[in-house]
Amino acid sequence: MPRFVVEADGGSRGNPGPAGYGAVVLDPATGETLAERAEFIGVATNNVAEYKGLIAGLTAARELAPDATVLVRMDSKLVVEQMSGRWKIKHPDMKPLAARAAQILPRAQVTYEWIPRERNKHADRLANEAMDAGKRGEQWEPSRSTAFAAAPPAGPPGDAAKGAAAVRAAMASGGGTGTRAAAAAGTGADTLFGATDATDAPSGDAQARAAEAAAVRAASAVARDTDTLFGAAEAPAEAPAGADGAGPRPAAGSDGGHATRTAAGTGTGTGTGWGPDMGAPATFVLLRHGETALTPQKRFSGSGGTDPELSPAGRRQAAAVAEALAARGTVQAVVSSPLRRCRETAQAVADRLGLPVAVEEGLRETDFGAWEGLTFAEVRERFPDDLQAWLDSPKAAPTGGGESFTAVTRRVSAARDRLLSAHAGRTVLLVTHVTPVKTLVRLALGAPPESLFKMELSAASLSAVAYYADGNASVRLLNDTSHLR
Numbered sequence: 001m002p003r004f005v006v007e008a009d010g011g012s013r014g015n016p017g018p019a020g021y022g023a024v025v026l027d028p029a030t031g032e033t034l035a036e037r038a039e040f041i042g043v044a045t046n047n048v049a050e051y052k053g054l055i056a057g058l059t060a061a062r063e064l065a066p067d068a069t070v071l072v073r074m075d076s077k078l079v080v081e082q083m084s085g086r087w088k089i090k091h092p093d094m095k096p097l098a099a100r101a102a103q104i105l106p107r108a109q110v111t112y113e114w115i116p117r118e119r120n121k122h123a124d125r126l127a128n129e130a131m132d133a134g135k136r137g138e139q140w141e142p143s144r145s146t147a148f149a150a151a152p153p154a155g156p157p158g159d160a161a162k163g164a165a166a167v168r169a170a171m172a173s174g175g176g177t178g179t180r181a182a183a184a185a186g187t188g189a190d191t192l193f194g195a196t197d198a199t200d201a202p203s204g205d206a207q208a209r210a211a212e213a214a215a216v217r218a219a220s221a222v223a224r225d226t227d228t229l230f231g232a233a234e235a236p237a238e239a240p241a242g243a244d245g246a247g248p249r250p251a252a253g254s255d256g257g258h259a260t261r262t263a264a265g266t267g268t269g270t271g272t273g274w275g276p277d278m279g280a281p282a283t284f285v286l287l288r289h290g291e292t293a294l295t296p297q298k299r300f301s302g303s304g305g306t307d308p309e310l311s312p313a314g315r316r317q318a319a320a321v322a323e324a325l326a327a328r329g330t331v332q333a334v335v336s337s338p339l340r341r342c343r344e345t346a347q348a349v350a351d352r353l354g355l356p357v358a359v360e361e362g363l364r365e366t367d368f369g370a371w372e373g374l375t376f377a378e379v380r381e382r383f384p385d386d387l388q389a390w391l392d393s394p395k396a397a398p399t400g401g402g403e404s405f406t407a408v409t410r411r412v413s414a415a416r417d418r419l420l421s422a423h424a425g426r427t428v429l430l431v432t433h434v435t436p437v438k439t440l441v442r443l444a445l446g447a448p449p450e451s452l453f454k455m456e457l458s459a460a461s462l463s464a465v466a467y468y469a470d471g472n473a474s475v476r477l478l479n480d481t482s483h484l485r
Contacts, residue, residue, distance in 0.1 A: 009050065022124065023036070282426055303367045318460065362411050362415025
């Protein structure tokens with residue numbers, strides 16, 4: 001049986017006043033937009049507009065698949081509670097609308113969930129586009145809509161081991177009904193990742209051949225509520241039971257006639273991300289250690305070398321990031337790689353936060369074998385064939401018994417799973433190295449192994465990944481160095 005998510009919203013500029021609604025049907029497994037609807041409805045109240053948005057969304061879902069199971073998400077507590085049967089419907093304008101909505105699909109196929117307004121931005125923007133069109137005396141047109149491009153995906157892409165999310169990549173529209181193809185194409189977007197970081201895992205000219213798909217995946221990986229980078233989104237506040245009217249509410253967002261946009265490749269996703277309440281995610285704040293003497297020289301520095309300490313610059317970086325994290329106040333535990341440069345960075349932060357440091361062996365850097373301490377140019381001169389093989393395949397190991405990226409991925413994945421089990425729902429600082437951080441980000445995005453060569457990761461930079469109870473992950477931050485400026 002296919003599953004859909006319907007997000008709907010409505011607004012009135014005056015309550016009552018010029019009003020409109022927006023609704024979107026999503027594939028819960030991928031976040032793909034399957035259909036959009038919006039309409040300017042003349043003078044009406046917020047609640048009327050919200051109900052009409054619900055009706056439009058359910059109708060669009062039924063047109064896609066009459067047997068679909070539908071999760072409706074709205075930021076109207078009134079509509080959600082009334083349609084769930086927990087609040088009575090007393091207002092005469094609401095009763096016929098609620099009855100109409102209830103008849104679109106069998107009751108057993110539809111469930112309702114309240115979400116904060118900031119998580120309903122796609123439908124919110126559609127509603128405002130409809131009201132803006134009505135103000136101009138026009139109809140809302142799919143071809144002029146920017147809601148699809150502006151809205152983040154409804155659910156985060158998953159770990160590659162659990163199935164990477166499909167990426168929306170192509171859009172076409174025309175007339176009253178537009179069509180948008182969904183394709184997992186991977187092109188361009190080099191600027192998203194910037195230059196390759198060569199300090200712990202150098203790269204060369206051969207990296208220009210690495211696939212670009214990771215850039216597209218990362219561009220679509222803004223997940224759920226990204227207002228809080230470190231930690232879970234705020235839980236919804238409860239509305240008073242028995243309320244029949246929600247009272248005046250500002251028109252949705254800021255920024256006629258019935259119009260529809262539908263995806264050409266309509267999916268019926270059955271993957272993860274469906275549950276209406278997954279609770280607070282576990283959030284890993286990923287901190288790359290501060291500089292060592294090898295860092296500015298861009299030498300391979302893994303777990304098989306000299307285990308250098310932080311340089312004076314690295315200690316200053318550690319102190320700066322400690323202050324930044326203390327100001328955020330969200331880190332609840334600190335875990336470090338066993339290597340000295342990480343333990344020193346972690347201790348600086350932990351001392352500032354008043355937390356102990358736990359050591360996780362799986363967070364150590366790649367063992368670069370005979371390449372330890374060498375620059376990329378030196379490795380290319382001494383071991384050209386081995387280097388090329390390493391650049392071409394994640395299964396190839398550095399010269400002299402080093403670790404392949406495939407082996408590192410297994411180790412880091414196992415460490416991730418142990419830490420998730422131990423820190424469910426918590427915000428944990430992981431102090432580690434270039435390859436483990438990039439690997440965790442890659443897995444969260446469902447990106448290919450070659451994407452490791454396409455991320456910039458500076459010394460003492462912060463990244464963040466949130467992990468949800470259904471196995472999905474959301475990359476919330478990458479290579480933030482604002483605390484060092």
